Amino acid sequence: MEIWFSVAVGVATACGVFLMLRAHTFTLVLGLTLLSYAVNLFLFASGGLTTDSAAILGDKAINSDPLPQALVLTAIVIGFAMTAFACIQAMRARSESGHDHVDGKEQRDISTKTETP
């Protein structure tokens, strides 16, 4: 099952990164969210995957690693804060520049563009 998990993480990462490479802020936000899902899964996996042994002290023996869970939780929260900020930043940028291109100007292929901002 690790294979499947890894493939899923890989694909999600790829999609997220791809969206993060686009030029429109809203797409970037989508990409950011997707990427952070992937990253959280990745971070989560760093402690190994175990089924039905939640890190609650009780009768059952715990063989899952609670630390990555805590880290992921922190990561999720921070990721949420960042996503929120990114959304509003995107709106603000749009309201300043009139459209939602990240550089504020519709531009052709970056490799052919040469003037400084």
Place this chain on the structure above:
Amino acid sequence: MKLFLLCFLPIIGVIVPILAKGFGRSQIAFFTALLPSVSLALLFSEMFAVFDGAVISHQIAWVSSLGLNLSLRLDGLAFLFATLILGIGLLVILYARYYLSERDNMSRFYSYLILFMAAMLGVVLSGNLIQMWFFWEMTSISSFLLISFWNHKSEARKGARLALTVTGFGGLCLLAGVILIGETVGSYELDVVLNAGDLIRTSSYYPQILILVLLGAFTKSAQFPFHFWLPHAMAAPTPVSAYLHSATMVKAGVFLLARLYPALSGTDMWFVLVTTTGLMTLLYGAYTAVFQHDLKGLLAYSTISHLGLITLLFGLNRDMAAVAAVFHIINHATFKASLFMGAGIIDHESGSRDMRKLNGLYRYMPITATLAMVAAAAMAGVPLLNGFLSKEMFFAEVLEQRTIGAISWLIPVLATVGAALSVAYSLRFIHDVFFNGEPRDLPKTPHEPPRYMRVPVEVLVAICLLVGAFPAFTIGALLNSAGQATINNAVPEFSLAIWHGFNIPLLMSFIAIVGGVLIYMSRKHLFRFQASFQTINASEIFDKVIHQIQCGAQKVIGWIDNGSYQRSAFILAAFALLMLAIPISKISEPLERLAHTNVEIPVIVGCILLILGSIATVLVSHQRIIALAMLSLVGLVVSIAFNYYSAPDLALTQVLVEVVAVILLLLTLYFFPQTTPSSTTGPAGFARDILLASTIGAVIGTVCLLMLTYHSESVSQFYIDNAKTGGGGTNVVNVILVDFRGFDTMGEILVLGIAALGIYKLIARMRLSIRTRDAQGRLWSEDKHPMILSVVSQSLLPLALLISAYIFLRGHNLPGGGFIAGLITAVAMILQYFAHGVSWVIARNKIVYQSLIVSGLMIALLTGMAPLFWGYPFLTTWFDYFTLPVIGKFELTSALVFDLGVYLTVVGSTMLILSNLGKLTTNQRLKVKER
């Protein structure tokens, strides 16, 4: 100690003119002159000791690791230069008093001048190479200030920048050279370096050292091909020129040659570099000087040529030549300073420096004329004047050298040519200016200058005469000690007689004088010949070049840094991929071994969903609303995955964050076009991005698989063991969050809080066009707040609050906790906004979300700080069990309070963000009063 006074009094003197600002011009000049005179007196008090060959030195440790000490060292050479600097400096101060006009800011001028004087003094008195460099650069800076004194004039600005750039370049080379010397010798102290000549000459760095040091010296003393800055430095007020170009600035270069002569000279490389440079400079300067129409221009080029002469002498690798060089340094300083001052007087009293206008001034200012003529004669090397003596020595030395074998005769011949040219331009200076008919349309009728303006010239000319007439008596001892210090050895026998009998040097002088006269006679033809070349203006060329470079640089920078986010992002991702790929590519295990066999249908289904969801998100990303749906599907799968892999806290959090995030994105989307405009990236760009992204995905996937297979023993067992006993909770994850690693959580909620503030900042200034129709132009639904929703949500709110309270309280022991509870509350409250609209809520809900955040953060922080007062570290938790009747045994823990802080912050932040975002569409929208 005396030495330090001598060196640092002028430095203090820099502020004197500024302090004396209030007084009259003469007083300012007087006060300014005080400190330098004192140090001159101090200097002379050491005179006899120095003449006896003593080396007075004094050190104070400064930066040991750098080998930089405050170290002063007074030997013959230093004494000679110090005398020149201070003596001529004083004369210049007196002269400038009369030269500067009422409009000029005198105290500023004087403080620059003194700064420069102090710097020069520092250079010559330094006993430590780095310290010498220190003052060396100070001279560059102060000369920059002096040359640009009239900075309203364009040529002054240009000249100053040119001089600074060239000498600054030299200075940096010198620094490198000096450090190389220091690293080779192991010390920067002059005493050590001067005696480590062989070590340096044999070291592998010698070529670099020599070239770097010479670059420093040549740029400073305007040697060909670095001479071009000097004529443009003439834009400075004449007193400055008189000082910089006779006794100080340019002499610093030759001083360096003299100073390091024992350490660096004696090799063929030295001979070739120094001699050729000197010779070329000598000839070039002399030749160009002849054709100058500007009085100061002529003097400038003659300075260049005389410096060439001195350099040439140092290059000969002969001790006697070095002595001759020192002698010529003295003589040139005296006559050139007086000539500059004379030129200044002429300029000052006749309003022009153009030799085509200035003629027959003798009748108008006979005394000045006489003085100038004597000085010029000295420059030409006429017998009975000091110039003659050093010139004779020069001839004798060039005759003696045999280094370049059969063609050695070339040097004397060229030297004679140079001498002839110098005679020619001296002659021109005398004849054109003081005789040769009547002055043509001068701005004002020339007349003698004020009495005291002439005094400095008189003094200097007197010296020329005295030295010329009684050399041995006047200059012998000084020259002897200076020469000795220069060559770091006993000076060879030499006689300072005027008459050595008929010998080749005398003949050469004769030829030179006759030749010079002839050249001057035939000047008409020469001028015509010269006119056929177009004159080049170095400073304009320099400006052009610099401008070209800057334009080029701008292009390059504009091309590299075009401000495109996509480029930055691509580079970052690619760089990351590269870094990741390097080690991963080294892993040898075949991947199929990593594949664990057991197949679990739910996992496969989940993964397939996740994959499809992600891909779909990309594919439909231009249909934003659909993309959002797909995205939330992915999020859902992720939370299920967390739950499946025994992380209930994560699952809960993920789901709730999911909800809030989607609401947020929907709200955002309301203000955005519903579709992404057709791609701005060309197909090539697309291909590139897809390639990069998929490769990254593949690598990350691999790493993930590797992690799952090879993850090592972690520290986690400790948490499991201590959660209950040490943390007082059974939900290990939560205990880690609020206790073991509470500091992370502290930071995390701070981030959330800051985000809320930042978003508030962003929204506060936002100007938006509210759209009333969707993409297809349909109006938004009129039915804003559907009945059912409002009813349900209203009844839901208390329930939700109850649940969140429950989740919150049990958090320490069962899945839940402040964060999750906070999100539940937030979602419930947002529902109210949806159901009833902003104004309805605002009417009923008086909570100021900002203060929620503040109190939340405050509570968390204070809970963290409380233990400090019991002497425990920050965030140390406390818990205990109590039993009350009815309720029974229950636990109190400070972690719970901390968690309360988390809860409040989460609610506050989320609500602050969402409510303000929501309000944007309404009349309740946030407006910040501009303070």
Place this chain on the structure above:
Amino acid sequence: MLLDHLAILPIITPMLLGIVLLFARLHENMNSQRVIAICGQAIGLLIAIVLLRTVIMQGPIVYQLGNWQQPYGIALYVDQVSALLVLLTSLVAFCAQIYSCAGDDKQGIFFHPLMMFQVAGICGAFLTADIFNLFVFFEILLMASYSLMIHGGGKNRVLANSHYLFLNLLGSSIFLIALGTIYAAFGTLSYADLLLKAQNIEGTQLLLAQAGIFLLFVVFALKSAMLPLHLWLAKTYSATSAPVAALFAILTKVGLYCLWRIHGVVFGSGTEPLSAPIMEWLSPLALLTIALAVVGILGSKTLRQLASYLIIASVGSLLLIIAQHNAQASAAGFYYLIHSTLAGCAMFLFAGIVVRLRPKAQDRFVSTRALPSAGLLSFIFLVMAIAMIGLPPLSGFIGKALLLKATFGSSWMMTSWALILLSSLVTLIAASRTTSHLFWKASGDAAETDKVHNLELIPLYVIAFLLLCLVVFANDVEGFTQSAAQQLHQFPLPQMLNLKGGQ
């Protein structure tokens, strides 16, 4: 009592003050905000000084948060290096705060609290000894910087922020992936434990670890604006308001510090350092960075752009030092770091004044009507230019000489020397050009409308004075940086790991 908790104070004091400043009644009243903010920074400065003094007197401090022993709890680790950087941070923040009170802080809300949080974040990054906690503090300082970036608004600023924000979000994701990999490979997060485990890791786990370490390198490279990840810096720094840019002068140093500490020591110790392969890349990258900065310095069109590229140049030099990977070089590096940070801060503050006084031309290199009190300003600029170029009598020249000495005999010596000196030369050219354009070439007299505000000048005086002190007391400073470098390169493992928590 507080002295036992000295290590945590630089983090929680600004946090506390930031929160206090948010109290509704307070943040209505600008004056009281200013008073609190400046006093707060002063306190921070005081704390930093005491902290540094204690560390020098009594050696490194290990502070175990929540009283949980290493490596299970988070620990702060304060040695002379981190203490020095904390001191620098509070200095820069102090200057920026004072400057902002001249009016920049009124151009938007929450300025002072955000400054506080920014400082807290930076100090935390310098003090923490836990790699995930480092991530958290990175996020704090980033979040604060995003919010400060757009302070004052304006299209230029907001768009620059988009660039900065999304790039760094990508960076944060990379950071998390790196953390995951490192945790999987080592199973721990504390610097000390990582250092310990790094000594005997092998096989696939070693390569896994390296994957994480190299990714981490990318993150820090991005923060420190190393080529080719420098593209965000000039845009961001020249777009934002002066005090913020001045505070940002310390931001790049965070990345550098992490490279120094984590790649240089934590993963850089032992016979076969894990970070060795990547550290070999560092010299060329550093040199390229300087080279680019040289071009940028020549090509910059505005004073702020110039200042940005000066920052990049100093970053390059420091990277070069880090690449040397020995205590002697590091000592030189710290001296240069102090100098360049202060000078960079001053440059941005000064640029702010120019921008304010030239509403139309701003800080572009075009001649306009004379500036009010141009004499004073041109003098101040001269002083700062001297510092930046590395000419005597200001500390720049010692820094430069130390750099040259530090790279003497290294594999890239000739290139390094050439570039270091070249960067000085072009700075000199650019500076003289600036002087001529901004102060000398004036058409018409100054507009008497707006004056130079004293609050704007005080920080510049302070910095100039400090730079002078750096020269006068160069020996003591050098001695200190020597011992700091020694401490940096020998991480006290036993001291950290043998401490037992009270619980």
